[in-house]
Amino acid sequence: MSKKLVGLTVALTTLSTALAGCGGGGDSASGAGGDEIVIGAFSPLSGPAVSASSGIYATKAALDKVNDAGGIDGHKIKFIIKDDQFDPAKTPGVTRELVETDRVSMLCGPQGSVPFGAVKDYLAARKIPTIVNAGAPTLAGEYSYLVSSPFDGVGAMLAQFAVEDLDIDKVAIAYSDDALGTSARDGAVRILEADGLEPLGEIKYDITATDFSSQAIQLKATGADFVSIPAAQANVAGLVINAAEKIGYKPIWGLSYAAQNKTLVDVTKGAIDGRAYFATPYITEESETGAEYAATLAEYAPDVEVNSGATIAGYTIGELCVDVLTKAVEAADGEVPTSAQIQETLSSYTADNDYIQGIDWSDEPDGAAAAQILQLKDGKYVESKPFAPLP
Amino acid sequence: MELLQTSLILGVVVGIVYSLSGAGLVVIFRTSGYISFTQGDIAAVGLFVGLAAYNSGAGYVWTALLVIAVSTLVGGLVGALITVPLEKHGHLPAALSTIATALIISGLLNLTVGGDPRSFPEVSRSEALSILGVQMSWSDVAGVLVSASVFIGLGVFFSRSRMGVAMRAVNDNKLAGELLGVPDRRLKLVSWTVAGALSGLLGLFVAPILSLSTVSVNTLLVFGFCAIVIGGFDSIFGALVAGTAIGVMTNLTSTYLDPNLVPTVLWASMLLVLLVRPNGLFGRRKLVRV
Amino acid sequence: MTAALEVRELYMTFSGVDALSSVSLSVPQGTWMGLIGPNGSGKSTMLNVLSGLYKPRAGAVVVSGSDLGRVPARSRIKHGVCRTFQHPQLAASLTILENVMVGAVRGRGASADDETGLQWLARLGCAEYAEHLPAEVPYGVQKRAEVARALISEPSLLLLDEPAAGLSARERAELVAALREVREVLPDLTLCLVEHDVGLVASVCTELAVLSAGKLIAHGPTDEVLADDAVKLAYLGSRSTT
Ligand SMILES: Nc1ncnc2c1ncn2[C@@H]1O[C@H](COP(=O)(O)OP(=O)(O)O)[C@@H](O)[C@H]1O
Ligand SMILES: [Mg+2]
Numbered sequence: 001m002s003k004k005l006v007g008l009t010v011a012l013t014t015l016s017t018a019l020a021g022c023g024g025g026g027d028s029a030s031g032a033g034g035d036e037i038v039i040g041a042f043s044p045l046s047g048p049a050v051s052a053s054s055g056i057y058a059t060k061a062a063l064d065k066v067n068d069a070g071g072i073d074g075h076k077i078k079f080i081i082k083d084d085q086f087d088p089a090k091t092p093g094v095t096r097e098l099v100e101t102d103r104v105s106m107l108c109g110p111q112g113s114v115p116f117g118a119v120k121d122y123l124a125a126r127k128i129p130t131i132v133n134a135g136a137p138t139l140a141g142e143y144s145y146l147v148s149s150p151f152d153g154v155g156a157m158l159a160q161f162a163v164e165d166l167d168i169d170k171v172a173i174a175y176s177d178d179a180l181g182t183s184a185r186d187g188a189v190r191i192l193e194a195d196g197l198e199p200l201g202e203i204k205y206d207i208t209a210t211d212f213s214s215q216a217i218q219l220k221a222t223g224a225d226f227v228s229i230p231a232a233q234a235n236v237a238g239l240v241i242n243a244a245e246k247i248g249y250k251p252i253w254g255l256s257y258a259a260q261n262k263t264l265v266d267v268t269k270g271a272i273d274g275r276a277y278f279a280t281p282y283i284t285e286e287s288e289t290g291a292e293y294a295a296t297l298a299e300y301a302p303d304v305e306v307n308s309g310a311t312i313a314g315y316t317i318g319e320l321c322v323d324v325l326t327k328a329v330e331a332a333d334g335e336v337p338t339s340a341q342i343q344e345t346l347s348s349y350t351a352d353n354d355y356i357q358g359i360d361w362s363d364e365p366d367g368a369a370a371a372q373i374l375q376l377k378d379g380k381y382v383e384s385k386p387f388a389p390l391p
Numbered sequence: 392m393e394l395l396q397t398s399l400i401l402g403v404v405v406g407i408v409y410s411l412s413g414a415g416l417v418v419i420f421r422t423s424g425y426i427s428f429t430q431g432d433i434a435a436v437g438l439f440v441g442l443a444a445y446n447s448g449a450g451y452v453w454t455a456l457l458v459i460a461v462s463t464l465v466g467g468l469v470g471a472l473i474t475v476p477l478e479k480h481g482h483l484p485a486a487l488s489t490i491a492t493a494l495i496i497s498g499l500l501n502l503t504v505g506g507d508p509r510s511f512p513e514v515s516r517s518e519a520l521s522i523l524g525v526q527m528s529w530s531d532v533a534g535v536l537v538s539a540s541v542f543i544g545l546g547v548f549f550s551r552s553r554m555g556v557a558m559r560a561v562n563d564n565k566l567a568g569e570l571l572g573v574p575d576r577r578l579k580l581v582s583w584t585v586a587g588a589l590s591g592l593l594g595l596f597v598a599p600i601l602s603l604s605t606v607s608v609n610t611l612l613v614f615g616f617c618a619i620v621i622g623g624f625d626s627i628f629g630a631l632v633a634g635t636a637i638g639v640m641t642n643l644t645s646t647y648l649d650p651n652l653v654p655t656v657l658w659a660s661m662l663l664v665l666l667v668r669p670n671g672l673f674g675r676r677k678l679v680r681v
Numbered sequence: 682m683t684a685a686l687e688v689r690e691l692y693m694t695f696s697g698v699d700a701l702s703s704v705s706l707s708v709p710q711g712t713w714m715g716l717i718g719p720n721g722s723g724k725s726t727m728l729n730v731l732s733g734l735y736k737p738r739a740g741a742v743v744v745s746g747s748d749l750g751r752v753p754a755r756s757r758i759k760h761g762v763c764r765t766f767q768h769p770q771l772a773a774s775l776t777i778l779e780n781v782m783v784g785a786v787r788g789r790g791a792s793a794d795d796e797t798g799l800q801w802l803a804r805l806g807c808a809e810y811a812e813h814l815p816a817e818v819p820y821g822v823q824k825r826a827e828v829a830r831a832l833i834s835e836p837s838l839l840l841l842d843e844p845a846a847g848l849s850a851r852e853r854a855e856l857v858a859a860l861r862e863v864r865e866v867l868p869d870l871t872l873c874l875v876e877h878d879v880g881l882v883a884s885v886c887t888e889l890a891v892l893s894a895g896k897l898i899a900h901g902p903t904d905e906v907l908a909d910d911a912v913k914l915a916y917l918g919s920r921s922t923t
Pocket of ligand 1: 718720
């Protein structure tokens with residue numbers, strides 16, 4: 001409520017003028033005129049949500065790497081990033097610029113469920129396809145393709161992991177009363193019921209609240225050994241966890257890539273090291289492919305946080321865009337593909353590669369149907385359960 | 392039963408912090424007659440400076456002192472250079488300037504330190520005591536004790552000290568204040584400075600719980616605002632009682648009704664109090680002359 | 682010996698109309714002077730000029746030898762000038778005693794404590810209201826509280842603007858008694874009392890100054906002035922028409 005209000009107002013009033021210049025930035029250091037493939041994205045680059053920008057810089061790193069290697073069949077990719085400050089009131093304006101002025105042929109990795117929700121219909125009407133960097137299942141559509149796993153599956157996977165792998169049957173769920181939170185909760189309940197169990201508590205929280213002691217008390221009262229809070233972002237997850245641990249309740253925490261970053265570790269002061277598990281469709285730095293990812297990032301975006309779920313998601317989306325564009329260029333006989341040709345490619349695209357598994361957009365435009373479970377251990381995210389299909 | 396006990400006790404603990412945030416607002420309101428919307432951002436400046444010092448090796452005590460010192464300074468400067476001078480154009484421009492200043496500070500912070508929440512050191516997480524089975528850390532105990540002393544101190548200051556009484560008079564009757572030579576400008580600056588110090592102090596208790604971001608103290612001031620409306624704009628004691636009541640009430644609402652109802656219950660009770668007792672529960676009621 | 686108050690050739694004009702015109706007078710220390718005159722004759726204007734709220738168009742105000750021409754209202758209390766208002770100006774959220782103590786913030790009685798405040802309230806006959814808010818006490822108490830607040834600042838020149846206006850007969854009697862008490866305690870105090878009630882003024886003041894349409898038409902010992910024909914005509918005559 002107020003937090004958002006203050007934050008957004010700040011972004012609106014103080015920074016818009018000062019930072020107008022930064023927003024229009026983007027990458028224009030590409031090859032000559034008609035040979036370029038022009039794509040774009042919006043993302044917060046300034047303002048209170050600027051920390052969510054790591055994803056777009058990672059997407060850009062994946063594209064820059066390809067450009068430096070000569071581009072796609074000789075075509076450089078021109079990637080234009082516009083700053084919407086994570087403000088859905090600004091997103092339509094910058095998106096129109098991308099489509100109508102910059103004439104992008106697709107959007108690659110625009111950030112955020114709420115901002116994308118504000119332009120989904122517009123993009124569909126203009127027939128501009130998008131690979132979205134956001135989790136809400138409602139964002140999937142004829143022209144919008146999701147990569148992140150649906151939260152229903154994430155919640156289900158965490159519950160399954162608790163019961164089957166950790167051998168815990170006392171599971172509680174904390175959730176926010178929105179599409180992401182309730183679908184994650186429903187997924188968890190579905191799995192528990194299939195195992196003849198039921199959650200010891202389904203505790204609701206308000207993501208704009210300042211005081212989570214009520215949730216902490218209720219969670220503690222359930223006596224659960226595993227608390228699943230899959231859809232929470234790092235800051236909210238951190239507040240819930242801190243409130244609980246403060247009153248001496250220290251369960252195992254089930255989280256997702258949405259909370260996987262150093263903010264969570266920082267805010268909880270490392271207290272949950274060894275007791276926090278993250279379901280994610282994305283790789284880690286620790287894996288073989290991850291090493292290559294980390295190296296690319298070190299070269300093209302040295303300032304962004306390598307181990308954050310959002311960064312890895314952004315990078316993965318960059319790799320997907322390259323793959324999709326490569327296929328689209330082939331389909332266009334080596335020419336720069338049109339939006340229609342890219343859409344054609346996307347609508348039959350499947351991926352099961354080193355970066356992501358279980359993408360089948362020929363069936364539905366929704367996210368990865370496979371995920372792994374990571375454990376936070378000594379400040380690192382290590383594989384606890386390998387990639388498997390979401391239950 | 393345990394659920395209720397814990398809800399009540401933790402409600403009181405958080406409520407006292409709400410009260411503290413209300414106290415800073417009362418101090419400015421008393422001399423100037425409007426609410427400052429800058430206090431959260433003043434605290435944020437102090438907290439970020441303090442955090443930088445902490446990260447480069449300063450101990451907790453020095454960090455805390457630095458936070459309060461910087462907030463005091465920033466509070467005093469905002470009052471001296473921006474808001475109090477604007478009062479000559481009326482309360483509205485002055486009150487609006489507190490919003491503008493808040494947005495400017497917040498914008499600059501977003502630019503320099505960014506929006507990432509960070510952890511902020513606290514007194515100590517180790518358990519100090521246990522009330523009815525609810526463990527309290529030293530941070531909780533310190534929060535309650537410091538807030539209590541601040542309230543007693545402010546209460547005594549405003550009711551007993553010559554300056555405190557004069558500060559209340561300044562805004563109440565300008566004409567009399569002027570002819571009696573009450574140094575209103577200086578007293579207003581004192582109130583801004585004191586309020587700055589209180590914001591920094593508040594920040595020391597808020598930041599470890601909410602984690603430090605440019606908006607963390609601001610988020611809490613909403614509750615402080617409600618506390619002083621409910622408690623009475625001119626009553627430090629009212630802020631204490633109302634803040635604590637809000638802490639308990641929101642906690643019970645969240646536990647037994649619905650967490651999303653918390654803002655509704657909060658604002659509805661504020662409106663109710665305004666309708667029934669416009670001067671707040673503990674504001675001195677102006678009797679009709681007999 | 683310098684006069685406690687000396688006014689020279691004072692002019693005050695409101696949109697072309699002279700509210701005070703060529704007013705000069707000198708009041709020795711310790712004198713209680715009543716300032717009377719019909720409604721609109723300039724009495725309040727005179728007090729406002731003396732207390733610094735109005736800046737005169739011309740003329741000088743000298744208090745105990747210092748010219749206050751450049752001294753703003755808020756600093757005049759340090760020169761020993763303090764006043765009350767026709768309509769009491771008390772801080773609504775302060776108790777009567779707290780209001781009284783505000784007079785000690787900058788006044789010359791800066792060392793006064795609550796005891797002194799209570800003592801003044803007692804002399805003025807309203808100690809029992811010390812802990813009440815202004816809105817809770819009778820009008821007459823509010824007016825006397827203002828007097829107490831002025832007195833605690835230890836003024837050398839006290840300006841009272843219609844202290845009896847709006848008071849009941851009993852309250853008037855109490856006020857007169859209170860003022861006599863003040864006179865006992867502070868023989869050196871110079872008083873300028875603006876008042877409609879000539880009887881009341883005559884009972885406490887040794888000197889009278891009479892304003893009529895902004896002009897000083899008489900100034901001297903009370904009985905002489907009251908016997909003056911011009912005063913009778915201007916003042917009593919016009920009084921009967923209002
Ligand atoms: N602030 C003012 N603005 C305009 N005219 C004023 C003002 N104050 C007083 N006057 C005028 O000056 C004259 C004297 O007023 P005042 O001093 O209030 O009279 P008194 O107190 O003797 O009744 C009146 O004609 C009044 O209308
Ligand atoms: Mg008058």
